[in-house]
Every structure is written in C-alpha cells, then in structure tokens.
Amino acid sequence: MAIKIIDIKPAAACLITAMLLFHPGCGCSEKSEAETDAAIDAHITDAGDADIADADASPSLPDGETQHTFCDEPFFKLPIHGPTQETYHLTMWKEEIVYSVTEPNTTKRDIYLMDLSTCIEKRISYSGRGTGAAVDDEKIIWRDSRNASDDPYHCDDFFKYDFSVGQEERITNNPECKGGVTLYGDWLAYRQAESTTSERTNLILTKYGSGEEKIIVPGTWLPISPVLSERYLVFGAQSIDSTSMGRDAYYYDLVEETLNRVTETSDIFCNQLQSSGDWFMYAGSYYSMQMPFRVGLYNIPEKRHIALSPDEDAIPSIALHEKLAAWTTMIYSGIHYAGPVDIEMYDIKQETRRRLTKESGGLGAIAMFFPYLVMADAKIYTGNILQNDFYVANLVKLGITDEDGNLLPGEGVIEPP
DSSP, rough: OOOOOOOOOOHHHHHHHHHHHHTTTOSSOOOHHHHHHHHOOOOOOOOOOOHHHHHHHOOTTTTTEEEOOOOOOOEEOOOOEEEEEOOOEEEETTTTEEEEEEEESOOOEEEEEETTTTEEEEEOOOSSBBBEEOOOSSSEEEEETOOEETEEEEEEEEOOOOOOTTEEEEEOSSOOOOOEEEEEETTTEEEESTTOOOOEEEEEETTTTTTOEEEEEEEGGGGEEEEOOOOOEEEEEHHHHHHHHEEEEEEEEEETEEEEEEGGGSSEEEEEEEEEEEEEEEEEEEETTTTEEEEEEEEEETTTTEEOOOOEEEEEEEEEEEEEEEEEOOOHHHHOTTTTTTEEEOOOOOOOEEOOOOBBBBBBEEEEEEEEEEEEEEOOOOOOOTEEEEEETTTTTSSSTTTTTTTTOOOOOOOOO
C-alpha cells in the first residue's frame, strides 16, 4: 500500500502520546533517575470532589487504606485527581487495579492498589520513586529508584509486595535501568539496559526466584510492550526483514522455547500490545507514530488474524480480556486526526461488534478484566498530557454484555464526562 506522511495536529499528537503512556510496557526508553523524574514520572488519574467526599477516613482501617463507596455503580471515576496529580502506568488483574500516582502538585510518585471487590484503596509504596507496576493473584512488582545514585552508579530496582504477608521486598540489586515489567504466575519478563551507559534495553525472561535469566532479544532489537500470558510472551521489536515497516509483533513460546515473528503485523509500525490466553491485540501505525492506526487481533496457535479497524482512524488505546476486545476510534466523530474519539468493542466468539460510548469525547480504553473496563479521559489538564481522569465501566451492569461475557446488541451507553 502507498504510505502517506501526514502532519499531525497538536491536539491529535497529545491524545496519541497520552494514550500510549497509559498502557503497561510503553516504548519509553529507560533513562537515569533525573531524566526519569523529568520525563516519565507520571501518568494520570482522578479523584474529583465527589470521590474525595466519598472517601471514609475511618480509624478502623489500617494506615494507608481508604474506604470508598462507588464500586457498585455501573460507571464511576477512580480516586485520582487529574488537575493536581500525574499517573504513569495503570494495569489490572481481576478486581485489582494498580497504578503509580504522584502526590498532588509534586513529582513524588508511589504505587496504589484499588480493590474493586471491597472498594478499598491501599497505598503500597512510600518511597516517592515507584512506577511501572504489574499485578497478579499473589503479588505486585514495580520499578523503584529509591536507591538511585551517581557514584557508584545505580539506576533502579524491582520491589515486590506480597499479598499474603502484606510486606514489600527488594528483589533485584543491580545498577542497570529496568522497566516494562510483566508477570504471569512464576514467569517474569522485563526490559533492562545493556549496561550502565546504554539506553538500549534487552528483553529478559525469568522464573521468579530461580536466579536464572534469559535474554529473549538484545537491545539492538529495541523491544517494547512485553506482555505475558499463560504460555506466551508477546512484544514489539524492530525487524530487518525487507517486507517489514520496521517494528513487528513477536511472541516467545514458553513451552517450546521458540521465538516467532508475526508477519501479519509487518505492514504497520507496532506501538501497543495486550494479550489474553492464546490471543493478543495490537495497535500500529502505517508510518511510525503517524495516524491513522490499525487495531487487530491475532490467535497464536491458530495463526488467525483479524483486522478490527483497517480503514478507521483508530488511536493506540486498547484493552483485551478473554473474548472481548475494546479499542479507541474516530470513526463516529468524523473528525480525523484530531478527535474526539469513541470506544468500540468486539466479541471474538460471536464475531459481533458495537459502539460503547453514547457520543464522542475523550474516553479511551486502556485495561480490561471482565466485567470491568478501565478508560482514560484525555482532558489534558493544565496542558500536561499526564494529567487525566480515569473511569471504570461494569459491562454487565451497563447492559453491554450478559453475565457470561457475551456482547449484546445495542446503541452506545457510556456518556463521556
């Protein structure tokens, strides 16, 4: 296909950058602590006045915990205040949403857990240097630069919070910069700088606690967005294949210990990935970070590819869980390259799709674990692309799906704030 180079309007550029930053494992390079504080300290979230009023500072709760009351609502805002706070990285597992958020009007950032089953928000770290977390049933692992120094040089480490004992533990002690952590069961994957002087990061796979590490691809491949599922490690990386746009989707089979390139993504520059079971979802552009973006799905064992938005103005803001895929698109607004946007959902099993938003706005899908869909509202407070609000939709309560996760027909029901 012919490639068109398009000048992105400022509004669209901000929206794209913000949506990329919301996702786990974005392609940001790992830098020194000073550079990190200045450049990627944040993400965003919100706890507007209604959220603050709803919080219960009851002395019966342990220190660092706050009881909220909104979690039974079909649509609610997370307790992060976009106008005064920045948040970098948000992820979820089952009913647990984990994010790194700054204290209001500061650059000190820490890890928080929002448990939707109890509606209790819990502060996990207190270093003021925590970011980039991953979560599962047993633990939270995040990157923390509390021990950073210039002489001798030390960038950051990974820390773990164990749910069973309620304590944090430092699990690495090496000077190179790290990032892009993803976990599933005993498996842990992350990017780590090749050396203390390099900005290129190797993609490393390890079994937690084994002490053994395997470099899946070297830093020369410029790996981004690693995501683990039960059997596969999916990531984006540079390709030297003459048929490739430059960055393709790859997967490493944990059982067969083989590395594979997904040629169906060779015609786009792969920017964002999520995975669930045998499926992964991608968002990629036809020219680097230029619009439009294509969103698609790929089943690894079946080698089955579905292009969800081949001719739409999609945004790199996606979410996938089991058979449901959600993405952000400008197809309804008709205002190409600048927004506003809508959220679309596809049922893989039924091969059906529908619009989720009632009208176009700033909401973009960023994470999902049925029945919950997490969205970022890219209002861009104070001109900072990292200051935004976050919302959660209960797909069953809104009538978007039935209780078994089957997508129901209907018009858009989520009204953008």
